[in-house]
Amino acid sequence: MDPLANVCSNFEQVGQAFVSHYYNTFDANRSHLGQLYKVTITTASLHLLPSELAKCSTHYLFSFWPSQKDEVSMLNFEHSAERPGQYKGVSAILSKIQSLPFQQVKHHVITIDCQPTPGGGVIVMVCGNLLVDAEQIPQKFSQVFQLLPSGNGSFYILNDIFRLNIG
């Protein structure tokens, strides 16, 4: 495959819109992370300004994890050899996210970096802070996503790696 073929030319917009959508959903009700929205995001609609996209975010679809490829998506959550944290497939991933030991969380994104990947995908690295429940001191985190096109104009998460930056 020609590595320059099928590059997502809107990778910056896709990544920015996705990050906003993912953390808003996570913070509002993380059990909704696996759900689909009603309207499919199309390449044409991505020509909106990021501020416009943010306002319209509820009208766009990110099928976060593909229904036909239940076994494909992967999450690493604070994974190490000593304390493994690897989850594969929608059910396992959602189960982990829902079982996290807090009620409320607020993610504050500080940086978003996007790059295109072969096959029309987008890699996104996010750095930021998060506050859970009544805690006063935010915890720094980094998170990596690889998004892939679903083939109908929407994107799904193939790879998700989350890590707190402690110390």
Next chain:
Amino acid sequence: MSADDVAKAFIPHYYNLFDTNRAGLVSLFRNESTLTFEGDGPKTGPAAIMEKFNALPPVQHQPQTIETQPSTTPNAILVFCTGQILIEAGKPLKYSEVFQLVASAPGQYYLHNVIFRFNYA
């Protein structure tokens, strides 16, 4: 070799070159490689990437975590690394870095994607 084994060999090799023989990094990049360094980029291709690297001061990387996931094709690996970096023998700064390794031939990997960010306190 598993993806973890590949990454745990490749990443220290990458940082060793970066820290002691930066010019040697050029062989790890191809025309389609992209680098984003502290928000500057993406820069594409060995020339643009090496130009960015050569403008940086001497550094020493101390990776602390290296984890992998399979990427989109069997010959691609997504790697996420965190650690500390010393700049010109100053105070260590924490960083996060993402790599996508792609095999151009069995056992021979190049870097298709690199994203670097400091994690400021």
